[in-house]
Amino acid sequence: MLILSGVSALFSGSAIAQNLKAEFAMAEFLAPDEGPYLETYLKLKGNSLVQEQTEEGSFSEVLITYHVSKGVWVPFKDAYKVKGPVNKHGVYPLDFIDQRRIPLKPGEYQLEVTIDDLKDSTDFIAKVSQTIVIEKKGRLVPDTTDMNSILPDEAPLGSLTPKIYKAGYFLSDIQLVDSYNKTTSPNILTKAGYDLIPYTSNFYPEGKDKIGLYFEVYNTVEYFNSKYYLGLQPSNPEGNGQRNKEFLVNIFIQNADNGKVVEGLRKFFKREPKEVVPVLHSFPIDQLASGNYDIVVEIRDRQNTLLDRRIGFFQRSNNAIEPEPVEYLSQNENEKEFIGSWVSKYQDPDLLKEYLRCLHPISSQLEISQVNTRMNFRDRNMMQEFLYYFWKTRNPEDPEGAWLKYLAQVEKVNANYSTNIKKGYDTDRGRVYLQYGPPNTISPNYFEPDTYPYEIWHYYVLRDFKSAEQTNKKFVFANxxxxxxxxxxxxxDAKNEITNRRWQYDLQSRSSQTIDLDVEEGGDQYGGRSKDFFRNPY
Known part of the structure; x- marks a missing residue:
């Protein structure tokens, strides 16, 4: 489960091991004089841990181990005990949080975290493994371009920042914050004069009425003192250069399905350049309907040049608020422009029903809900209206052309991936193909002796209307x-898709005689090449 502060994962043990549960998240920050560091947040569920009874009450105790590796090199490892709070007799065991800071140089690492319930008599140990990438958020470094050669007419106002400044150097990751208080005594939770209690999930149920976040802005002093930025400034006889160096912090929440900014959930700040600019903010979400959302952080200079951006995903459940209806199904009778348009050629209700269902792979959750729960499949006009405005909102200039292009892809998917009981667009391969387009490579492996038949799809660049562009993403399908x-x-390994660390083991379970919940990778099998194909698809 990915969230904006890096990665969040759920530890879950077996019932035999008292069902140990914990949430894990992390975020990258920069100490300007020391370099980047990874901050981890581990929330242990008190009711999933074995409690030791004492006269004062009950408490739990765990052994936590961190192991960071890069090949055979281990730049960081640590193991320590954490004792949970004492719970008075008859009181529900409290959750508790452990937070660590791990200094790491830029690069790609493998992080492994284990939790051992020391009060549990079984040998079960919960474990999560995650690949992490530490970005280079150090001092800004010019490229081979000569700063003195950059003139205002060569870098017009509002243009993108030139290559002198490397993307990702201005913003830290976003830390989700559950609550915060003024610091009385500095501790591991302290940032910018506040003690921040981390929020370790990307799910906000009813009862959670606000979303808090903390992030830091770096390298603004270097940028606003650069010859590039100073060259953009108009002549300034009044000497208000310092005011021109203010930058804008823009924070907002948008619908993850359609990119629409949620009304009332946007905030602007002006800040002056400093070595580190901390930002702590929260939005009320008591009126935010159930759905998928992104929280977006941007910084821009006074020329409105976008310097950096962070986007993160979260889910909201709020049955007290009715979701916003799909706008194009609420048109006034006098505005029904679809009548007599290109959709009028489709008169067969069964065909229209099929056309609406094949849109699911590229539809928002609201649109899918509209078709599944509110659509009257006996009302031809209602279905024509939906089809028309669905494509009008996506391609106002040529909605019919966009539809016919998509329909051709649906027919191709149906021809290749349909089964005896499902149309191709309703299968996993069909959905991925229609949502993301054709993969760059497909590695088909149907006859390995000890694995189920499988395919590995590789996308060099993954483009999806629901989320930001992703690179080098793979999908594993198995029969x-x-x-x-x-x-x-x-x-x-794509955002918002199924992530299964045990996929190789599950792929080989065809030949396995036992089930081991701790095993993530399958063993070496004669003729088995799934790991190689995933790492280096052809």
Whole structure:
């Protein structure tokens, strides 16, 4: 489960091991004089830990181990005990949080975190493994371009920042904050004079009426003193250069399905350049309807040049607020421009129903809900209206052309991926193909002796209207049900897709005689190349 502060994961043990549960998240920050560091947030669920009874009450105790590696090199490892709070007799065990800071140089690492319930008599140890990438957020470094050669007419106002400044150097990750208080005594939770209690999930249920966040802005002093920025400034006889160096911090929440900014959930700040500019803010979400959302952080200079941006995903559940209806199904009778348009050629209600269902792979959750729960499939006009405005909102200039182009892809998917009981667009491979387009490579492996038939799809660049562009993403599909032709998605490293660290083990479970909940990778199998194909697809 990915969230804006880096990665969040759920530890979950077996019932035999008292069902140990914990939430884990992390975020990258920069100490200007020391370099980047990774901050980790581990929330342990008190009711999932074995409690030791004392006269004062009960408490739990765990052994936490961190292991960071890069090949055979281990730049960081630590193991320590954490004792939970004492719970008075008859009181529900309290959750508690452990937070660490791990200094790391820029690069890619493998992080492994384990939790051992010291009061549990079994040998179960919960574990999560995660690849992490530490970005280079050090001092800004010019490229080979000569700063003195950059003139205002060569870098017009409002243009993108030139390559002198490397993307990602201005903003830290975003830390989700559950609550905060003024610091009375500095501690591991302290930032910018406040003690920040981290929020370790990307799910906000009813009862959570605000979303808090903290982030830091770096390298603004270097940028606003650069010859590039000073060259953009108009002649300034009044000497208000310092005011021109103010920059804008823009924070807002947008619908993750359509990119629409939620009304009332946007905030602007002006800040002056400093070595580190901390920002702590919260939005009320008591009136935010259930759905998928992004929280977005931007910084811009006075020329409105976008310097850096961070985007993160979260889910909201709020049954007290009715979701916003799909706008194009609420048109006034006098505005029904679809009548007599290109959709009028589709008169068969069954065909229209099929056309609406095949839109699911590229639809928002609200649109899917509209079709599944509110659509009257006997009302031809209602279905024509939906089809028309669905494509009008996506391509106002040529909605019919966009629809016909998509329909051609649907027909291709149906021809290649349909089963005896499902149309191609309703299968996992069909959905991925229609949502992201054709993959750059497909590695088909149907006859390895000890694995289920599988395919690995590789996208060099993954483009999706629901989220930001991603690079080098893969999808693993497997045919694990005998007698069917369907390949189900069992693992992907793309955002908002199924992530299964045990996918290789599950792929080889065809030949495995035992089930080991701790095993993530399958063993070496004769003729098995799934790991190689995932790392280096052809």
């Amino acid at each position: 694990v049900e005998r007698g069917t032709e369907e390949f189900r998605l069992i693992h992907s």
